[in-house]
Amino acid sequence: MAPLAISMGEPSGIGPDLILKLYSQRAELKLPPFVVYGNAAFLAARAVRLGIAVTLGGTDADFATTLPVRDVEGMVPDNPGTPTPLSGHVVMEAISAAVADTLRGACRGLVTAPIHKGVLYSAGFKYPGHTEYLAALCATPGNAPRLPVMMLAHEELRTVPLTIHVPLHEVPGLVTTDLILKTTRIVAHDLRARFGIAEPRIGIAGLNPHAGEGGTIGRQEVEIIAPAVAALVHEGIRAEGPFPADTLFFPAHWREYDAVIAMYHDQALIPIKTVAFDEAVNVTLGLPIVRTSPDHGTAFDLAGTGKGSQSSFLAAIRLADRMTSHP
Ligand SMILES: NC(=O)C1=CN([C@@H]2O[C@H](COP(=O)(O)OP(=O)(O)OC[C@H]3O[C@@H](n4cnc5c(N)ncnc54)[C@H](O)[C@@H]3O)[C@@H](O)[C@H]2O)C=CC1
Numbered sequence: 459m460a461p462l463a464i465s466m467g468e469p470s471g472i473g474p475d476l477i478l479k480l481y482s483q484r485a486e487l488k489l490p491p492f493v494v495y496g497n498a499a500f501l502a503a504r505a506v507r508l509g510i511a512v513t514l515g516g517t518d519a520d521f522a523t524t525l526p527v528r529d530v531e532g533m534v535p536d537n538p539g540t541p542t543p544l545s546g547h548v549v550m551e552a553i554s555a556a557v558a559d560t561l562r563g564a565c566r567g568l569v570t571a572p573i574h575k576g577v578l579y580s581a582g583f584k585y586p587g588h589t590e591y592l593a594a595l596c597a598t599p600g601n602a603p604r605l606p607v608m609m610l611a612h613e614e615l616r617t618v619p620l621t622i623h624v625p626l627h628e629v630p631g632l633v634t635t636d637l638i639l640k641t642t643r644i645v646a647h648d649l650r651a652r653f654g655i656a657e658p659r660i661g662i663a664g665l666n667p668h669a670g671e672g673g674t675i676g677r678q679e680v681e682i683i684a685p686a687v688a689a690l691v692h693e694g695i696r697a698e699g700p701f702p703a704d705t706l707f708f709p710a711h712w713r714e715y716d717a718v719i720a721m722y723h724d725q726a727l728i729p730i731k732t733v734a735f736d737e738a739v740n741v742t743l744g745l746p747i748v749r750t751s752p753d754h755g756t757a758f759d760l761a762g763t764g765k766g767s768q769s770s771f772l773a774a775i776r777l778a779d780r781m782t783s784h785p
Pocket residue numbers: 472571572573574575576588740751752753754755756757758759760765766767768
């Protein structure tokens with residue numbers, strides 16, 4: 459079986475530390491083979507800083523003894539907690555090369571280490587985050603990218619933000635019946651195809667307090683979300699809602715669903731991080747490749763110290779492994 463690809467992420471962040479730490483425990487954790495896409499000289503320097511003895515560079519078949527690295531050339535200083543846009547080119551190229559190799563089957567799925575969006579924007583990154591960048595990289599020539607869907611997944615709860623990295627004041631204008639239909643179809647399809655859930659149930663949150671209180675505290679529920687839910691049900695998708703987000707996000711209610719669609723980023727991510735910050739995984743649905751990522755960011759305060767928790771990164775590797783082991 460092909461290895462997993464892991465992109466290095468922001469070099470001044472915690473991602474490289476966790477990759478190296480996890481590799482050093484590959485035998486006891488029974489990790490599937492992976493290849494790191496990033497700058498080899500930088501990874502060697504970070505390993506020395508962390509006191510991790512690792513030989514870099516072998517082929518995929520050498521995973522038991524050496525950490526395979528697809529080297530992306532460029533200047534990448536080992537400065538934990540102090541990012542520079544100068545590394546941006548390597549960060550973006552690492553993701554791009556990993557996607558290309560996954561699309562052509564040389565790797566079977568992609569796990570991304572966290573990027574720092576602000577730093578990458580100053581380096582010329584044109585996308586809100588990985589999610590949209592991956593969709594663009596996966597697009598076939600001459601065609602628009604497919605709609606990528608972000609899911610935060612844990613065995614207790616799966617949440618999907620309908621809108622992702624946009625200013626809050628833009629959210630109401632982006633919540634459309636069409637976007638809810640497209641997003642929910644992708645969620646239902648991928649829950650079946652990638653998570654093996656035969657008849658997924660999907661709960662949909664409202665946008666306004668109390669889901670608009672019958673149209674008196676906002677009209678989106680009546681005019682946009684409820685018609686979308688009715689159309690989804692008509693198509694045979696087991697969608698329900700819109701529900702007030704505050705009452706959808708308590709365990710007895712969310713456990714009725716295999717995934718919950720929220721209207722905006724924090725509505726989806728606050729509950730999942732409250733319940734499972736250490737173990738939740740960010741999964742991109744709707745792409746021709748499997749992509750997972752830890753739910754946390756670059757954690758500059760912990761980078762280079764070896765103190766960060768590896769749990770979410772490990773969960774991301776395990777989920778990518780499971781999702782790509784399906785027949
Ligand atoms: N998949 C990705 O590429 C993601 C990237 N980010 C980016 O990360 C950057 C920093 O974001 P923040 O909001 O500061 O979130 P953060 O997750 O980097 O840090 C928030 C808090 O959680 C702690 N933390 C994070 N990871 C941890 C770990 N593995 N073990 C122990 N503690 C941990 C940090 O020390 C900090 O106190 C931003 O640019 C954001 O866009 C955020 C989430 C995901």
